[in-house]
Amino acid sequence: MPKPRPPMLNEPVDPDVDLRAPVRRKGLPPRQGPVVAAVALGGGVGAAARYGAALLWPTEPGGFPWTTLVVNVVGCAIIGIFMVVITDVWAAHRLVRPFFGTGVLGGFTTFSTYAVDIQRLLAQGRTGAGLAYLALTLAAALTAVWITATLTRRVVEWRQQ
Template identity: 70%
Template sequence: MTAPESLRVPATTPRPSSRRAQAPVVAVVSLGGAVGAAARYATSLWWPTPPGGFPWTTLWVNIAGCAVIGAFMVVITEIRPPHPLVRPFFGTGVLGGFTTFSTYAVDMRKLLDGGHAGTGLAYLAATPFAALTAVWLAACATRRILGTSDTKGKKSS
C-alpha cells in the first residue's frame, strides 16, 4: 500500500538556509548586542546600586528597553516594513543587549543572599510587571501618536 500523493515527502527537500546567508544577521545582532550591553554597563557606572539597595538601575533599564521595543514593534509591523536587518540589529541586538534578565537574576540573588528578602521579592514582582506594562503602554501610545489601529495595523481615517 502506498501513501496518498498529498502525504508523500518529495525526493529532494529544501536545504536549511546556508551559513553564508545567516552571516549578515549574526553580524548585526552581535554589533547591536555590543552597543546595547555597553549602554547598559554605562548606566550601571553612572547610577550604581549600593549593596543591599533596591536595584533601580536595572529596573529602569529594563523598563526603558521594554518601552522602546513596544514602540519599535508597532513602527516596524504596522507603519512601514524596515530593511531586513533593522529588526535583528535594533530589536534583538541593541535592545536585547540593553535589557537584561541575567542582571535581574543576579541582583535578586544578591538581595536574598544579603538578607534583604523583602526588597528582593519586591524587585522580583516589580520587574516583570513594570516591563510588560511599559511594552503595552508604549505600543498603545505609539499607535495613538501615529494614528494606527491596533486591530488592523493600518492607518486610521
C-alpha cells in the same frame, strides 16, 4: 545518503535523537551571516549603553538595584514603540530588527543582572526586597511594553486620518 555515525562508547545518547538520520551540515544557513553580525554589533552597543547607565547611576552595595530596574523598563518601553513602528509603519530593511530589536535592546535590557540582583537581595536576607524587585520588574516591564505599543498605535492611527 551518508552513513550514520555510531555512538561512541560511554557517550550519553538522547533517546529523542535518531542516530540513523544523517548528520546535518555545520555552519550557518545561507544568508544568516549578516543577521548574526547585526545582532552581535547591536548587542555590543546595547550592552555598552547598559554599562554606561550602571556607571552613571551605580547601585550601592546592599542597595536596591534601581538602575537595572529602570534600564529594563525603559528598554521594554522602547521595544513596544519599535515593534509597532517596524510592523505597522515602516517596511524596514531585513537587518534593522535583528540589529536594533534583538541586538541593541536585547543587549541593553538584562535578565541575567536582574536574576543576580534578586539572588543578592535574597542572600542578604532581604527576602521582601528581592520578591518586590522580582514582581516590580516583571509588572513594570510588561506594562511598559503594553502602554508604549498601545500609545504608538494610537498615534499612528491618528496621523493616518
